[in-house]
Amino acid sequence: MATKIEVPALREEIWQEVLPSGLSCYVLPKPGFATRYASFSTRYGSCDQTFVDRDGKLRETPAGIAHFLEHKLFEEKDGNVAERFSALGAMSNAYTNYGATSYLFSTTEHFREALDLLLQFVQRPYFTEENVEKEQGIIAEELRMYLDDPRSVVFQNLLAALYQRHPVRVEIGGTLESIRRIGPDELFLCHRTFYQPGNMVLMVAGDVDPAEVFAMARKAVGGTGEPGLRRVYPEEPRPVAEEMTRQRMAVGVPLITIGFKDDPAPPEEALRREVIMEILLDVLFGPSSEIHRQLYEEGLIGQQFSSSYFSGDGYAASVLGGPTPDPDRLLARVETLLGETLMRGLDPKDVERSRRRSLGEFVALFNAPEAVAHAFSEYALRGLDLMAVHDLLQEVTADDVGRRLQEQFHTPRRSVSIVESAG
Amino acid sequence: MAFIETPLESGASLFLWSTPKFKTTTVRVLLRAPLSQGASAGALVPMILQRGTRSLPQTILLSRRLDMLFGAELRADVLKFGEEQVTIFHLEVAQSSYLSGEDPLPEAMTLLGDVLTEPPLESGGLRGEWVSQERENLRRRIQGIYSDKAHYAQLRLVEAMCGDEPYAIPRLGRLEDLDRHTGEGLWRHWQETLRRAPLAIYMVGDLESAAAQDHARRLLARIGRREVRPPVLATSHAAPASPREVRERQPVTQGKLAIGFTTSLHAWDPGYPALSMMNGIYGGFSHSRLFQEVRERHSLAYYAQSQVDGLKGLLFVHLGIAPANRQAAQDLVLEQLEVLRRGEFRPQEAEDTLKGIATQIEQSEDAPSEAIMTDFELRAAGRPTEPKRRIAALAAVERDEIVAAAQGLTLDTVYFLDGEGDGDGDED
Numbered sequence: 001m002a003t004k005i006e007v008p009a010l011r012e013e014i015w016q017e018v019l020p021s022g023l024s025c026y027v028l029p030k031p032g033f034a035t036r037y038a039s040f041s042t043r044y045g046s047c048d049q050t051f052v053d054r055d056g057k058l059r060e061t062p063a064g065i066a067h068f069l070e071h072k073l074f075e076e077k078d079g080n081v082a083e084r085f086s087a088l089g090a091m092s093n094a095y096t097n098y099g100a101t102s103y104l105f106s107t108t109e110h111f112r113e114a115l116d117l118l119l120q121f122v123q124r125p126y127f128t129e130e131n132v133e134k135e136q137g138i139i140a141e142e143l144r145m146y147l148d149d150p151r152s153v154v155f156q157n158l159l160a161a162l163y164q165r166h167p168v169r170v171e172i173g174g175t176l177e178s179i180r181r182i183g184p185d186e187l188f189l190c191h192r193t194f195y196q197p198g199n200m201v202l203m204v205a206g207d208v209d210p211a212e213v214f215a216m217a218r219k220a221v222g223g224t225g226e227p228g229l230r231r232v233y234p235e236e237p238r239p240v241a242e243e244m245t246r247q248r249m250a251v252g253v254p255l256i257t258i259g260f261k262d263d264p265a266p267p268e269e270a271l272r273r274e275v276i277m278e279i280l281l282d283v284l285f286g287p288s289s290e291i292h293r294q295l296y297e298e299g300l301i302g303q304q305f306s307s308s309y310f311s312g313d314g315y316a317a318s319v320l321g322g323p324t325p326d327p328d329r330l331l332a333r334v335e336t337l338l339g340e341t342l343m344r345g346l347d348p349k350d351v352e353r354s355r356r357r358s359l360g361e362f363v364a365l366f367n368a369p370e371a372v373a374h375a376f377s378e379y380a381l382r383g384l385d386l387m388a389v390h391d392l393l394q395e396v397t398a399d400d401v402g403r404r405l406q407e408q409f410h411t412p413r414r415s416v417s418i419v420e421s422a423g
Numbered sequence: 424m425a426f427i428e429t430p431l432e433s434g435a436s437l438f439l440w441s442t443p444k445f446k447t448t449t450v451r452v453l454l455r456a457p458l459s460q461g462a463s464a465g466a467l468v469p470m471i472l473q474r475g476t477r478s479l480p481q482t483i484l485l486s487r488r489l490d491m492l493f494g495a496e497l498r499a500d501v502l503k504f505g506e507e508q509v510t511i512f513h514l515e516v517a518q519s520s521y522l523s524g525e526d527p528l529p530e531a532m533t534l535l536g537d538v539l540t541e542p543p544l545e546s547g548g549l550r551g552e553w554v555s556q557e558r559e560n561l562r563r564r565i566q567g568i569y570s571d572k573a574h575y576a577q578l579r580l581v582e583a584m585c586g587d588e589p590y591a592i593p594r595l596g597r598l599e600d601l602d603r604h605t606g607e608g609l610w611r612h613w614q615e616t617l618r619r620a621p622l623a624i625y626m627v628g629d630l631e632s633a634a635a636q637d638h639a640r641r642l643l644a645r646i647g648r649r650e651v652r653p654p655v656l657a658t659s660h661a662a663p664a665s666p667r668e669v670r671e672r673q674p675v676t677q678g679k680l681a682i683g684f685t686t687s688l689h690a691w692d693p694g695y696p697a698l699s700m701m702n703g704i705y706g707g708f709s710h711s712r713l714f715q716e717v718r719e720r721h722s723l724a725y726y727a728q729s730q731v732d733g734l735k736g737l738l739f740v741h742l743g744i745a746p747a748n749r750q751a752a753q754d755l756v757l758e759q760l761e762v763l764r765r766g767e768f769r770p771q772e773a774e775d776t777l778k779g780i781a782t783q784i785e786q787s788e789d790a791p792s793e794a795i796m797t798d799f800e801l802r803a804a805g806r807p808t809e810p811k812r813r814i815a816a817l818a819a820v821e822r823d824e825i826v827a828a829a830q831g832l833t834l835d836t837v838y839f840l841d842g843e844g845d846g847d848g849d850e851d
Contacts, residue, residue: 010446010521032444034785080719086710087771089778108785109778137722144677145725145743150570250673252569288486296482302560323567325559353490360493360527363517367445368790422674 002214005387012366014376014387015210021223022198024380027210030369036111036206037370039104040122043201043381044194046172047098047313052230053193061190062181063167064139064174067096069187071135072127073103081121090114098168099312100381106370111208112216119202119220125191127184136179143173153247154255154419158319161242161415162259165234168315169241197223201380205373233314238263240415248422256330257321261413264316271384273404275358275392277309277318280401280408282354283346284338285320291337300330312382318408327418338409346405348398359393426625426798426808429636434651435622437639438798440791441630446521448528448628449791450535452512452642453799454620457655458503458589461612463561463596464604465508468613469499470557471549476537488534492527493517497534503594504803505657505734510616512539513792518629532638536645540617548606549613558601565595572840573741576679580739580838583669584683588658590735619652623799627791654803657735660685662833669838678746679840682756683739687831690733690804696816697824698738702731703776704768704825705759706740710775712759712768713740721755723748733804738832746842753837763829766822773825781814 002017015027046067050060074081074094085092090107103122107114146152156171163169173179202221204213240261265273285291285307295301307320324330365372376386426438456465479485489495495516502509514535519526543550568575578593585591624639662685688698706713706729717727729740744752762768787797788810801808807816 009523033789035789080709082709083775086708086775086779089775089782091779091782092709106782106786108782134722138718138725141677141723141743141745142725144745148572148675148677250569250675252566253563255570288483288490290483293481293483297556299556299559302563323563323570325563353487357490357494359522360495360517363493363521364447364515367447 002210005385007387007390010363010366010390012387017214019197019214019218019221021221022196023200023202023217023221025202025214025217026204026376026380027208027213028203028205028369028372028376029208029210030205031207033206033369034108035106035369036108036204036208037104037106037373038115038118038202038204039102039373039377040118041100041102041201041203041377041381042194043099043199044101044190045097045099046170046174047167047233048194048231049167050232051193052232053189054229058232059189059193061186062174063170063178064172065182065186065190066101067173068135068139068179068182069190070094070096070101070103071139072132072187073122073125075131075135076121076124076126081117084117085114088114088117092118096172098172100378102377111206115204115213115216116220119217123195123221125188127187129184132182132184132187139173139179140176143171143176143179146171146173148249150249150251150255150419153249154257154321154417155319157245157247157419158257158259158415158417161245161417162240162261162317163315164237164239164241166236166315167233168312193229196229197221199229201377203373203377203380205369231313236314238413240413242415244416244418246418246420248420250422251419252421253323253325254327254421255321255323255419256327257319257417258331258334259415259417260318260408261415262311262316262318262408264311264314267383270311270382271379271388272392272396273316274309274311275389276396276400276404277408279351279354279358279396280404281307281309281318281320282357283350283401284341284405286354288353289350291334291341294337295330295333298333300324300326300333327420331416342405342409346398346402351398351401355393355396362390362393427632429632429639431636431639432643433649435624435643435649437636438623438625438795439630439632439635440627440794441632441635442627443629445628445791447515447517447791448626448630449795450514450532450638451625451792451795452535452539453623453625454510454616455504455507455654456510456616456620458506458508458592460592460600461596462508462592462594463600464609464612465510465616466501466595467554467557467561467604468549468609468616469501469510469512470561471553471609472538472542472613473497473499474550474553474557475543476534477541477543478537480543485534489531492531493522495527495531495534497531497538499538501594504800505655505732506589507655508594510620515791520629532642536642539642540645542610544610546607548608548610551606554604554606554609558604561595562598562601565593565598568593572673572675572677572679573743576681576838576840577739577741579669579671579840580681580683580836583667583838584737584836585660588660590657590660617646618649621651621654622649625795625799627794659736662835666834667836669836670841671839672841672843674843675840676842677743678749678842680742680744680749680752680756681739681838681840682753682834683737683836683838684832685835686731686736686738686828688733688828689736690806694824694828695733695806697820697828698731698733698831699780700773700776700817700820701763701825701828702729702738703780704772705729705763705829708776708779710772710779712762713742713756716759717742717752717755721751723752723755737835746844749839749841757834760829760832764826766826770822773822777817780817784810784813
């Protein structure tokens, strides 16, 4: 039975149905838009390296295998799937992050054919020794690209400093060494384990009929939704692994990222936590904050300074930073200014301002069906409902935000990652 | 897409797309100025104007005011557009019907006008403290390009190719000019831009035409009398007798190969759609020659693509490769061009390219900012703006026109950002 999730104030709705196969399907109808978009995603990311498979066996797989699998699914016996999307006028793509892998396309014509192709190819692995070896060269170049990208390096170094054991500390794509240990057998095993409909989400947005999408998915995705998968995460100690990490690179301006490790919220609190933290970080470090004003006027930050709450299965942290001429001075100033704010407490007026801003941004998100679909699907994979953010934004109080200020920043578990100029 | 043009006073126009499709109202003011040695002044001024206004003379006051207007977005930046530098002021506010409370648009429009015309002044110029702070910010933005290797490679390629032509000047200008900018000089520069630059006001949202015209007229009234200079057409560039080669070393793990060609067609040429088609077959998509050969068949790169700048008549190819594979990759890039020049591509490749570009054209109507920039670029080149006509023009391109467009390419410069390792020593 299809049901509706509505945000009446925005006159937006998302239709949902869980199919007999266990697949969760969502449709955001967007009449008047030319683009029709679909993503087919699995709750399988770079962190899912160790798991108990469907036969009850404990498996440990090489770092980067989820991403490797994402690349390889595009290859079929008779060619590359991307070309078949192209022939329909559709643009296909895919990405892997810490907790999920997603396959997607957008198109203006031939939506049904493209949706069918998406549902088919993701369920149809084709791995051979030869095509796996070929992909290693391509992925090695992708990894090298990130190794030369200071924004990527400074962030990944931060995660490795914040976390002692959680696999979020390892690059999503793995390492030049770990990808060499990936072969067809491991890929088949991971596909069999994680690409079960009960572990997956189909998201469609655009000028489409929800009933028709559900009918197509019911036909294309079989199975009975039996579970039988258990992820194994190592116990993550509360303290950070390292307080400071520095690397030299060919950069024009140094970069800093500061992370504050947080205890992950219980699942039923996770969405509320995110909403509160986004407001808190905006009040503390956003463009309208006192800390931002001082750092900016002291010449320590520019427009690229940002903060966000980074969280997922078993990890959570407040992260802030950007390019700066003097990372050590910036760190010292953040410490001082944050200390002052902790003494003073938050001004409820600032919380109200930030709430208004977030509300306006939530409205604006619905300008872009692809962005809504992307965010909604990412949340759904974590068992969260993006649409509930609208009401949460009105419910959150200044006290809620103030409490989190103390919890997160009073006795901080902090790591700092700096990239300095090699020259 | 239906932007309706209303010519307004002193050479400015309003382009309005009145539609309930979006949940925001988007306004863009675009000012065109020649790309010149003073480009860094052009980049610096919008950074300073965003800092505050006479009525909100501190950055934090302006920023907090925008927050209270439900996170109204008001920002300014510059864009390189052929041999022009376009200053863009972007305003986006949520529509009041989706908010509980007042309509944020009228006040947001006033703030936009304040930012454009009423910065706080001291001694007849922009505020000195802001000038020096933003000069340092701009310096770091320019230096920061060095951190983004693909962007850096493109910049160096264009510098090597275009030498003394204005096109070689980067979007943000050059570091050397930064120190000579004063508050007074920048304010003069900005008043001159407001007075002389061709100016377009774009609006997208659920707006009546009369209301939009009213907003636009009030904005223009604040700018005052204008004597507009005509837009600048990019100078044409000729390839050297034999291609230039530039190699630079840095401590990087991945090499960046950037190759520049001159083309025989410009955006305003009736035959231009053939070059769009040729570029699509060559390197615009994942079904394209470069992606298929360099990445899929030979596993030499993660990305391999081409793009055209129709205003200058140049085509660029970009690859990220292991330094040792440089020669093999470059050979493949040139070999695939030869294949197109001989017309040895399948009809399917042209069909897929047509579909791919058609999808991009249709999709540009789904995002306000993209719709605005697409319309602006097409009008500047004097080309039709209606999606149907644009797609029809591409569909009408004959195979031999695509071949002719490929034959019209001349290799100009090969730039390679190499690692500091031993490499294969294939040159120098």
